Amino acid sequence: MGNKTYGKPLACIAPLLLVAAAPIGGYGIYVLCGIGIIVLAVLIYLLAKRRSLRKGDMKSESKNGTGLQESAPRPTETVLRDRRKEPVVKAAAQLARQLHKGQLDKAGRDYFEGHLTTVANAGTNWMEMTVGYLHDAAEDTYYSVPQIIRMLKDTLSTTPADNSYVPPTYEEWLDLTEALELLNANTAPTREAYIERFRGHELALRVKLNDMQNNMDLSRLPSPGERDIIRLERYSKEYVQLREMLEELKNK
Numbered sequence: 001m002g003n004k005t006y007g008k009p010l011a012c013i014a015p016l017l018l019v020a021a022a023p024i025g026g027y028g029i030y031v032l033c034g035i036g037i038i039v040l041a042v043l044i045y046l047l048a049k050r051r052s053l054r055k056g057d058m059k060s061e062s063k064n065g066t067g068l069q070e071s072a073p074r075p076t077e078t079v080l081r082d083r084r085k086e087p088v089v090k091a092a093a094q095l096a097r098q099l100h101k102g103q104l105d106k107a108g109r110d111y112f113e114g115h116l117t118t119v120a121n122a123g124t125n126w127m128e129m130t131v132g133y134l135h136d137a138a139e140d141t142y143y144s145v146p147q148i149i150r151m152l153k154d155t156l157s158t159t160p161a162d163n164s165y166v167p168p169t170y171e172e173w174l175d176l177t178e179a180l181e182l183l184n185a186n187t188a189p190t191r192e193a194y195i196e197r198f199r200g201h202e203l204a205l206r207v208k209l210n211d212m213q214n215n216m217d218l219s220r221l222p223s224p225g226e227r228d229i230i231r232l233e234r235y236s237k238e239y240v241q242l243r244e245m246l247e248e249l250k251n252k
Contacts, residue, residue, distance in 0.1 A: 084166040085126035089133070091156040093120065095148075096133040099141050106228075107220045111140075115214060122210035127172065131179045131207045138184040145180045149173065179204040183211075195238050199245045209246070212239050 096116050103111035120132030134152070138145045168176070181187070182204040188194035198205050216235050218224045 082126050084164050085168065087159045087161040087165050088152075088156060088168060089120075089126050089129045091152055091159045092130040092133040093117075094159070095152055095155045096120075096137065099134075099137050099143070099148075103140065105220075107222065109220075111136075114220070118214045119207065119210045122213065123207070127176060127179075127203055128206050128210070131176060131183070131203060132210060134180060135183045135207050135211060138180060139186050145177060145184065148180065149177050175203055179207060183208060195241055198242060200249070202246070202249050205242055205246050205249070209239065209242050212242070 097112045100111045100116065105111050105114040107114060109115075116133050116136065119135065120129045123129035123132045130152075134148060137143060137148050143151070178201060182197055182201055185191075185194050188197065198208055212235050214220075216232055216239065218228060218232060221228060
């Protein structure tokens with residue numbers, strides 16, 4: 001492609017040099033050739049500069065969202081789709097950190113940083129993120145779901161919020177509560193019954209899928225063992241079941 005770009009200026013300059021040098025003779029032709037080389041170098045520089053500026057414009061458009069897509073943000077920088085409910089998510093994160101203090105995940109990392117934050121940031125809206133932070137609270141602590149919801153409201157009352165904040169409605173609080181109840185495996189008689197009861201509840205389904213997706217990631221474990229492989233096989237089957245349930249909801 002470079003030959004085509006620079007060939008045109010050279011093709012224009014060469015005949016001019018020959019015409020100008022013809023009546024001069026002697027050393028004049030060398031002088032004109034030197035001038036031609038300088039002119040050609042200037043043209044090449046200008047063309048290269050123009051190309052560089054065009055690339056800079058494309059990068060600028062990418063950052064502004066008008067051109068190519070930017071690289072994916074880190075999980076901790078996930079942008080909330082509904083900024084009006086952001087204080088609820090922040091309160092849930094604060095409460096989850098408090099409730100799971102000192103707990104570690106299977107990889108030996110802090111449970112809040114290693115698992116809960118990953119599940120929450122996989123959510124696509126404020127409700128999925130809120131439940132993502134708190135999905136294991138009733139299962140891994142001595143608090144019931146109603147107590148956790150009450151603690152969330154108390155934490156929310158002290159969380160800074162601007163004028164755009166819109167408090168959750170009664171129906172939204174109810175949906176959050178139901179999702180947390182369904183996600184508590186301690187209240188299910190069997191594992192099969194636990195998975196089956198997600199049917200029909202989209203919020204709980206989506207959070208559970210995010211939860212299982214992180215649990216199935218064996219790359220986070222330093223040295224996966226046989227028990228991890230067996231658990232992965234079980235999770236994989238359950239994940240397919242949950243995906244089918246979600247598809248059923250979408251097709252209704």
